[in-house]
Amino acid sequence: MRNVYVGGAAVVPFGKHRGESAADLGAQAVGDLLRVTGVAPSQVETGYGGTMYGGSLLAQRVLQRVGVSGPAVFTVENACASGASAIHLAWQAVASGSVGCAIAFGAENLSDFGGGALPLASHDLEIAQGMVMPAAYAMRAQRYLHGWGATSQDLDRVSVKNRANGSRNPRAHFQAEVTLEEVSESRLVADPLRLLHCCPNSDGAAAVLLCSEGFAEDHGLPLVRVAASVVRSGRFSTGYRDMTWPDITARTAARAYQQAGLGPDDLDLVELHDAFSIAELLHAEALGLTTRGKAYVALENGEFDRDGRVAVSPSGGLLSRGHPVGATGVVQVCESYWQLTGQADELQVPGAEVALTHVTGGGIFGVDNGACAVHILTTRDDE
Template sequence: MRPVYVSAAAVVPFGKQPGRPAAELGAAAAAELLRGAGLSPDAVEAGFVGAVYGGSLIAQRVLQRVGVSGPPVFSVENACASSGAAAHLAWQAIAAGVYDCVLVAGVENLTAFGSGALPLTSADIEVEQGQVMPAAYAMRAQRYLHETTATVADLTAVTVKNRGNGALNPRAHFRKEVTAAEVDASRPVADPLQLMHCCPNTDGAAAVLLTSDGFARELGTPRTRIRASVIRSGRFHTSFRDMTWPDITERSARAAYGMAGLGPADLDLVELHDAFAIAELLHAEALGLADRGTAHKAVAGGEFHRDGRVAVSPSGGLLSRGHPVGATGASQLAECHWQLTGAAGALQVPGAEVALAHTTGGGIYGVDNGACSIHILTAED
């Protein structure tokens, strides 16, 4: 299999943009990507666009707006991992020698749903009983607090850290630091989660250009190599479900580390799927960033801060950057790419050479999560 590179990235700043439909947001990100790379639309050999609520033929509606018309394009829906899955499919195609230049985008406009929890599929027994994602994560949080020495203050510390990072990110939905007192004073959502323990519904789009080695050299833009690209789905069972262990993340990470020939200790930064504050603790442990039941101690000790042992969500994560679900995976890849090419500005993690992007999502009966994508990237000379 051939090596695959990220050769350019672009993100439409996240936030409430009710007047901009998903296709328009996606086209803006794709146009910025092509312009920044100095690339003609005719050079794009294929396109993969991830979205959850974008509607039929979202890939065509995005890419035709920027002149990518005629080559094969694919719309990808895989819950919160949609554009992570789109990147995986593009990676496969380039690694197999099918294409040399593929445009990957993720798009979403969630303003149409107003405030509150996003709608889940109605053809599901748990959803029909009233299950929503804040409630699912609240149950996970309650169990984690019960089984460890963590407290609600540790959940708040995650929010304070990530909102502090996001305050420096011009692409983030929330660009203001918050104090622990402000987090604790935010309104209750689902015990023990307060509003600021939850990511905001957001509109936005992101795009990354995946290329072969030869194409990357000809293009001449700063590049990063994708050392691993992994997708896993949740294992279905109706027996006991451990609410404190995201098995899908652990399995995906194990496969990605094996593919890359790297381990958790090699990571300089992780863009992690922190849709709720408890998610950072659970997924950090499943990724091997901390021993089980100790991630809250790592946060408290500064180990996950931007200048710590491994920077977790230096962009601000979903808690600050926002979570336009279809766009999250691609935006994480963009943030990792900029970190590894030294283009992250105020967000820069000193000496960053290895990064991991992680998305997981999709609450359906019988699985811990529906889909998970993990990419490991390294800096290139």
């Protein structure tokens, strides 16, 4: 397996893009990617597009619009990990030596659903009984608050931090800070989660170019190495499930750290799946950023701030940046790429050299989540 590099990134800002389809948004992102990298469509040897609601053959429709026509192209659906799974498959293609240049993108338009919780597969046993994602995370939050001594104000702090980060991000759906009082007084959604504890349904797209070292050097592209790319599915069990421990995240991260030869202490920044405020606390612990049951303490002490021990969601995360499902895993890599190449402007984490991205999702009976993807990016030379 050879080294794989991120050669460029492009994002259609997240928000409401009514009247534009997922294919429209995806074509904008991929077109911008080709322009900023200077790569010709004919040089793209394969492409992968992640989406959950964008329809059949999204990747083919997007790539044909920008002139990539003829090579192997794949449309990937893997719930919230769709875009990150597209990146993983593109990484495999380059790492194996099959291709020297691949595009991975994610695109989604959720405005068509109007509002409220996203529709899930009704034939699943738990979903048929009324399970929706806000309810699932509310149960996780209740167990965490009960078991570890945290309070609802600790959930508020997650939202305040990430909205403050997102207020500096021109690509974010929400670009305004909120106060603890505003979060605690926002409308109740599923106790203890309130409206400002929940990410918005957004529209948007993101794209990255993955390539070999030789391709990057030939095109004068920065060398940001993909030190790890791992995707895992949930383990099925009909028995007891610990609602406060995302096993799928812990397993995926453990494999990624092993693959990269790095650990949690090496990370400068993390873009994780904070679809709900409680998710940041749960996943921070499963990623090894802090000991179990202590993420809320680390948060209160400023350890997850942009200038803290490890910057968590410096882009604003899903809570501020938004969550166009198929695009989320890709935009995390875009934001990390800009951090590592010193192009993050007001979001910049000083001296950032190692970044981890994490996305997980998909409600299925008997597992904590259907899919999880973790990527580790670095500008370090040591391997």
